[in-house]
Amino acid sequence: MPDYATYKSIFAGIPMPYAFIDLDMLDRNIRDIAKAAGNKKIRIASKSIRSVDVLRRIMRSDDVYEGVMCYTAKEAAFLAHEGFQDLLLGYPTWDAQGVLPLIDLIGEGHVITFMVDSIAHVEQLERLAKRRGVRVPVCLDIDMSANYPGLRFGVWRSPLDGWDSVRPVAERIQASPWVRLDGIMGYEAQIAGVGDRVPGQALKNAIVRYLKRRSVKDVASRREEVVSRLRELGLPLRFVNAGGTGSLASSRTEKAVTEMTAGSGFYSPLLFDNYRSFRYMPAAGFAVEIVRKPRRDIVTCLGGGYTASGAADGTKLPRPYLPAGLSLFPLEGAGEVQTPLLIGKKAEMPDLNIGDPVFFRHAKAGELCERFNCLYAISDGSIVGEYATYRGVGENFL
Ligand SMILES: Cc1ncc(COP(=O)(O)O)c(C=O)c1O
Known part of the structure; x- marks a missing residue:
């Protein structure tokens, strides 16, 4: 499984937000x-x-x-x-x-x-x-x-x-x-x-x-x-x-x-973590940038509110994925322009600074692609291509 430091270094220099496929x-x-x-x-x-x-x-x-x-x-x-x-x-x-x-x-x-x-x-x-x-x-x-x-x-x-x-x-x-x-x-x-x-x-x-x-x-x-x-x-x-x-x-x-x-x-995506009979790998995600720190244990990211379709409950929100141990605030969720995240007390939590990425996973699968023109394709520790989404080729069907 990837870790935060690896993903951060793979994508260094790519302007946020961006989406990716591993x-x-x-x-x-x-x-x-x-x-x-x-x-x-x-x-x-x-x-x-x-x-x-x-x-x-x-x-x-x-x-x-x-x-x-x-x-x-x-x-x-x-x-x-x-x-x-x-x-x-x-x-x-x-x-x-x-x-x-x-x-x-x-x-x-x-x-x-x-x-x-x-x-x-x-x-x-x-x-x-x-x-x-x-x-x-x-x-x-x-x-x-x-x-x-x-x-x-x-x-x-x-x-x-x-x-x-x-x-x-x-x-x-x-x-x-x-x-x-x-x-x-x-x-x-x-x-x-x-x-x-x-x-x-x-x-x-x-x-x-x-x-x-x-x-x-x-x-x-x-x-x-x-x-x-x-x-x-x-x-x-x-x-x-x-x-x-x-x-x-x-x-x-x-x-x-x-x-x-x-x-x-x-x-x-997230909703497919919850089945007893199978578990696939979290292959797709997106990154948003930390732009401020309202408190020592909170980082606030620019964007992130890519909510999935379906009955509008908390399960349709994207969630921070890497580094592990960050969580959304129930009253704010993932916001249109600002998403504050609470830093948990995990021993392995890295120092998070303004300008750092936070990697998220979407609740559903294809809808992520409606937010981005491409998925940066990574393999074996580096970016190997850019996979255009429907939106990236100027298409939008629903
Ligand atoms: C008609 C139909 N078949 C199959 C699926 C299953 O798709 P997925 O494998 O993406 O869950 C769906 C999902 O809504 C569907 O509407």
Whole structure:
């Protein structure tokens, strides 16, 4: 593991704030995720990467990595032009200005699959596909949330939660000359996206683990049923996509699943420290500069408030990482322009002076890249390159 002095000397002279990717750790995460895939393929969730250079590095590393789960139509077109193949839109997309260029790319031979969860989605794609005279592949998003009396364990996305609701949409696709069923996707967010080893929450962790165990079985049987009913209907599938970084261990045990999605595990941000079944390396981070010292045991940095999306609680804040032993003030958090940090009483705490960096980790993965034009790529103790982020090449998709 790196230490403060090493990171400080590697980046000496780089103006703060800056973001970085530790390639040695990234490569280890790439290998560990490939191993965790078992005999399934991994589709990379680009929302959790947001850098073409990083996407390429992962894609070229191992045959297990096949295809990208994109997050907007414009992003999918961008990645197609960058040479990425087998693009799955992870979410429904409606706007004709986004969809039509993708239909044109499909017409030219690109493999791009749209996500649908309703007849309305199918009919919109059908109208646009007919306009271009191209038949378009679609993927059905199957809801994998668990419903217990008084408790929804999961997310609100697709209304298709079982064969009864899937069937009419599948039949509508089957009846259409302009769309065809390519695959199904089910994201078990309650397993993949919920930590079950959160420090200081023993009881909650125990409940989450119990709910996860129950829901693993339910998810598998729901997916299996949809796959076999679609087959009976005469609709074979090119892929059955499941999960995310946090569910690789359970999703890979399902026979029906052909591929799993993973993105966050490559950078392994703060929220992915809290899982019992895996621990990846903290490969990405950012540095801000200490600009004042309001008290002997406090340093205040310029910037730092790169808060992650989601329910706005303390878990979405970035946190100081190196040197170890610094903490945010609960009433200030990570600020727009100023972030004060309390210096803990660790024996190995270095002297921190004005002008020194503090290294932070983001709570989530790809969102970090919306704040910086590049990630300084480091390996073996020195900077070896600059990996452009989407923002760095002038792109911003959401
Ligand atoms: C549809 C879908 N699949 C998979 C994932 C998992 O991505 P990650 O591995 O980055 O957690 C997500 C994350 O939100 C998602 O929305």
